[in-house]
Amino acid sequence: MRLANKTAIVTGASQGIGLACAQRLVQEGARVMLVDIRPEGADAAATLGDAARFHQADVSIKAEVDAMMAATLAAFGQVDILINNAGVTHAADFLDLEEDDFDRVLRINLKSMFLCSQAAAREMVKRQSGCIINMSSVNAELTIPNQVPYVVSKGGVNQLTRVTAISLAQHGIRVNAIGPGTILTELAKKAVLGSPEARHTILSRTPLGRCGEPEEIAGIAAFLASDDASYMTGQTLYADGGRMALNYTVPVRE
Numbered sequence: 001m002r003l004a005n006k007t008a009i010v011t012g013a014s015q016g017i018g019l020a021c022a023q024r025l026v027q028e029g030a031r032v033m034l035v036d037i038r039p040e041g042a043d044a045a046a047t048l049g050d051a052a053r054f055h056q057a058d059v060s061i062k063a064e065v066d067a068m069m070a071a072t073l074a075a076f077g078q079v080d081i082l083i084n085n086a087g088v089t090h091a092a093d094f095l096d097l098e099e100d101d102f103d104r105v106l107r108i109n110l111k112s113m114f115l116c117s118q119a120a121a122r123e124m125v126k127r128q129s130g131c132i133i134n135m136s137s138v139n140a141e142l143t144i145p146n147q148v149p150y151v152v153s154k155g156g157v158n159q160l161t162r163v164t165a166i167s168l169a170q171h172g173i174r175v176n177a178i179g180p181g182t183i184l185t186e187l188a189k190k191a192v193l194g195s196p197e198a199r200h201t202i203l204s205r206t207p208l209g210r211c212g213e214p215e216e217i218a219g220i221a222a223f224l225a226s227d228d229a230s231y232m233t234g235q236t237l238y239a240d241g242g243r244m245a246l247n248y249t250v251p252v253r254e
């Protein structure tokens with residue numbers, strides 16, 4: 001129960017990594033506001049009992065972020081932890097990519113993290129303590145040709161993590177990121193696991209020989225949110241099956 005009496009906001013929490021993070025934080029004793037643009041998170045929150053609430057919001061829109069913060073303060077009275085997890089991707093070759101699609105991915109994957117972090121930090125400053133966790137990716141440093149705005153947004157997430165960390169350290173607020181590899185969620189199934197060939201390509205670049213599970217990322221989030229990470233800020237922790245350590249392919253074991 002490393003997070004007893006803490007209040008967390010998790011964005012993109014209706015499914016996937018965000019839902020796993022919300023579930024793990026509740027297991028660790030936190031109260032959690034699950035936030036998502038889709039209403040399905042309400043059912044997930046209901047399964048978590050009194051420790052969880054759901055708020056529907058598009059976290060790339062400031063007015064909706066302000067409403068999310070107000071709802072969290074009304075429900076729980078404080079904000080100690082923010083997990084900026086909401087994210088999307090859009091597949092298109094560079095020459096075919098539309099401006100609106102580029103803007104949408106950057107707005108959701110990067111600008112939303114600035115908006116939510118600023119709103120949460122203004123509350124955390126009052127208590128001179130807090131923790132922000134941004135969901136980055138191995139694709140902050142590796143690239144996928146038809147994922148232009150996605151890889152750009154994730155590179156920005158790593159820098160946003162660093163600049164937010166040095167801006168808020170004086171207030172006792174830590175800011176770190178997690179860089180998952182390929183995790184078995186709807187996003188990855190759509191983006192890179194859509195065919196046996198694509199799956200083989202991913203596994204040929206993953207020394208541990210498998211994709212990750214959302215719960216494996218949630219465990220890292222719980223660590224970063226806890227006092228076990230009290231001297232960590234400005235860092236990106238990669239949980240990728242060894243992908244970032246690899247510069248060649250490995251035999252696929254299926």
Ligand SMILES: NC(=O)C1=CN([C@@H]2O[C@H](COP(=O)(O)OP(=O)(O)OC[C@H]3O[C@@H](n4cnc5c(N)ncnc54)[C@H](O)[C@@H]3O)[C@@H](O)[C@H]2O)C=CC1
Nearest residue numbers: 012016017036037058059086087137180182183185187188
């Ligand atoms: N699944 C993977 O292999 C990896 C995922 N990630 C990152 O992890 C995060 C979560 O990804 P997954 O769980 O795989 O995705 P997912 O697609 O399963 O879940 C993302 C959730 O975010 C919500 N969302 C989207 N736009 C939103 C908005 N504007 N406001 C509020 N909620 C919004 C969606 O409704 C959805 O419930 C993303 O930031 C993604 O980039 C990073 C590396 C690997």
Ligand SMILES: C[C@H](O)[C@@H]1OC(=O)[C@H](O)[C@@H]1O
Nearest residue numbers: 089137139181182191192
């Ligand atoms: C869209 C990506 O390909 C997806 O999300 C990530 O960051 C992982 O690399 C997944 O494959």
